[in-house]
Amino acid sequence: MPRASAWMIRIALGCLIVGAIAGLLAASGAPVFTGRVHMDLMLPGFMIQFALGTAAWILPKKGGVRPVGGAAAVFNIGLGLTIAAQILGGGLAETVGRVVMIAGAAWLVGALWPRVRRIVPVRHA
């Protein structure tokens, strides 16, 4: 699979492990931020990133492939900023992190959009 897909899936699996542990801590009565970190690691960090990384690998490539490495980097910078801000108390940095994360996701969707198309099967006479 392409380098960007492999890294997105690896980061998603990392988010899954850390997010599950954060969820366990939140259920055990740890500080409130662990619950919010759990949500962000599991939904955008794991589910969205795993799905988009797999899509970038598996969607049809005929007709050209737009690189997704930059978009994945922006998405993860936004995710990291959001989580760091939550641990440190939220505020403006969390909002900025979410906006950066959304920009990365939009860039990824824009890169994958043209690859979602009808494939015409080759007919042999």
Place this chain on the structure above:
Amino acid sequence: MPVVSRFMIKGAFVWLLVALAAGAAIAMFPLPNGHWPGLGGRTAVFHVLTVGWLTQLIFGVAYWLFPRWSKERPYGPLWLGWLAFGFLNLGVAARLVGGGAPVGEVVGGGIQVASVLAITAAIWPRVRIK
């Protein structure tokens, strides 16, 4: 499709129906303290949907579709897949049945962490740059 993937995908379908039915029941018959006696409330139902349905579906499809481990063992050690399947479903059930009490959430969450570690160990070596 490997047998463990089929079990995961069918298990995901079952949890989807359970989550939809439980969500509808909570909406129709709300209880003052937020959950039924002996069962989890909205948080437990949310986990049935996100872990039992979505995460298990992702695991099942990834275990089947990702690049092969090797020619001899295309899916790697099968016991890791079965361990992930068993722990995930046990964890979701524990959260749903014991979700009303903190101990149920902690036990269910601990079992889910074990499931996540097992599936990551099964899938990680198959995520290869080509």
